[in-house]
Amino acid sequence: MNPQKPGLVMPALFGAVFLGVTSAFPIVQFVNCACCALVIGGGMIAAYLYIRDYPQQLGPISYGDIALLGILTGVIGAFIWTAVDIPLNLLKLQFTSGLGGLEEILDDPSIPPAAREFMKEFLIKGGFSLAMALFSFLVNVLISVIFATIGSIIGLALFQKQSTPNYTPPPQTPPAPQA
DSSP: OOOOOOOSHHHHHHHHHHHHHHHHSTTGGGGGGTTTHHHHHHHHHHHHHHHHHSOGGGOSOOHHHHHHHHHHHHHHHHHHHHHHHHHHHHHHHHHHTTOSHHHHHHTOTTSOHHHHHHHIIIIISOOOOHHHHHHHHHHHHHHHHHHHHHHHHHHHHHHSOOOOOOOOOOOOOOOOOOO
16 A cells, blocks of 8 residues: 555644734734744644655655645645634724824825725724725735745755665775876
């Protein structure tokens, strides 16, 4: 019976859940300020789980396979990130909508009227915009795919089991005679 490569979906799903939930959760999300550390961590988790189930008889894991795992983790993670982020932001807006100080700041005549109305609608009234959700999703996809792929490649470098080939030293050659 020939061993087969493990599937990419389950490791990508576990890495994506980590990536999406932690990146959307308030306060924890600030860890992403350090070079998207949570997104890279999601890619590394996916790589670890894939490498753990990979049969050694198949030889080393290719960078193409692990990059594909990172891309899949990033795409799934962006969906989860956006799905968790939208309700949390709406909840956060409900708590901050009672603050009147923001309205006074937005009444400044130097702010263009279109920007003022947008900010009032989005920040004060707690409005939800499909355009903002789509924009947020596209940014999340871009960030997640790039950095989860980097994380999976780092994970491959860290977690791949190194097989040491049988080393045979070169034959000893006698020194050449001096003339």
